[in-house]
Amino acid sequence: MRRHQPRRILPSQITPEAAYLNRRELLAAALASGALAALLAHADEAAPKPDPRFSFIRNPKYSVTAAPTSFKDITHYNNFYEFGTSKEEPAENAGTLRTRPWSVTVGGECESRGTFAFEDLIKGLPLEERVYRLRCVEAWSMVIPWLGFQLSGLIQKLKPTSNAKFVQFVTLMDPKQMPGESSEVLQWPYVEALRMDEAMNPLALMAIGLYGQVLPNQNGAPLRLVVPWKYGFKGIKSIVKINFLQTQPRNTWNIATPNEYGFYANVNPHVDHPRWSQATERPIGKGLFAKLQPTLMFNGYENEVGYLYKGMDLRRNF
């Protein structure tokens, strides 16, 4: 459930370092046997200091109050097949990705077609922090303090024509920088898309950082999509192309396994994955005995996005 926060909170206060450190010290003193440690997994990862080059405030309207997952887990438990299919490989292998200089090519049904330097593309778009839930299609979840700007602002800047019904994103294709692209596990480059009205919804975010830091490579640097009411795989990473299209394109996981992954991929506890239940989720970083949480419709963002899917059969449009 999203609750509105009455006062603004500085990014440095997201995960008070002192709280972690105190807990850590108490634990060290109290632990006679190691058994307790299992219950308190990852209590030792302090949040990093925010990068002073960024100026931003947290947007309380679009932030959940739940405690964020640790920086360590957010940056070391990733699905980013371009760097390997295990959860650990992206953090190990993403060092080969060069994110500066970076350019994004804009095409299709819009006025501002062309190739933009990353810095020019994001110029003038107000940065803010938003603490979003992330629900992976594999039934685990995190809470992540993203740093970014609203996708709608970028789209307005690119001036799509009235023909534009969908906006498509494409990941970098370069097996030298992304070694996973030499495997045939998915069709490369990774592609994703949103319906125009979904993309214009204020919740849709383009992230360039997290925890007040420049986005780590393994999290999709330098530019990625964040659509918190959809399963994580819709959040395409390391974007190099944005296309405005008239017709609905296919997306990578839908191409890979069409009966398991649809175009919409909205979080929905009532529509199971063919092979597993989507009714509950396991929060990451809460240890061995973390309680399963019930998954919420649209990942808890029903008030914000429910109208987009009025009258649609969500069982068919999964």
Next chain:
Amino acid sequence: MTVEQQYRYLYKPAVFAASLVPAALLLAGALGWFGQDLGADPVAKLLHTCGKTGLNFLLLTLLITPARRLTGWNNLIRLRRMLGLFAFFYLVAHFTVYLVLDRQLDFHSVLQDIVKRPYITIGFTALLLMVPLAITSTNRMMRRLGRRWQKLHSLIYLIVILGVWHYWWQVKKDIRQPLLYAGMVAVLLGYRLVIRTLNRARAARNAHAVTSTSAPATAQERT
């Protein structure tokens, strides 16, 4: 030391200790000992490691017969029961982690999983099939069952196929690992098939030879 003593006091304890290493590593990870940890999703780590270790032990039990034939170390058979029981141990642990930590004793959802989700149905069936094998693994049971013991325990072939199938079906997309396991199982079972065919052929040839020896004289006469 006799061979019997060597196995009893050296090899078996060594294999026993080695077989406990994966469990010890997981325990250390769960308790945070020796700098070990189970990572960001400890439940998944436990679940997958137990399952895979169980599968590894199943393959090891299947490796004993070809290893004996190829090396001539017939006494290796003395280790097979222990390996089979460790397979059972790790697969029971795998199911227990699923039941207690993953499903958190929500029996309704477990039942639904078993009925609705084919990969869980398959895995659960394989585990159930292992129960009679574990129960009848004692010397006494072996004696009591006699020839039927062998027949009962050939269930292991079905169990290992179901096990790999279960693994294959729960992987999201990257099937390289399950494919590797399927390949190993194919080799181990294929080996037996080849041996059996060869034995049959030899038996047939011998039978033929026996019948033809009754008429060597005529054969010689003919030449």
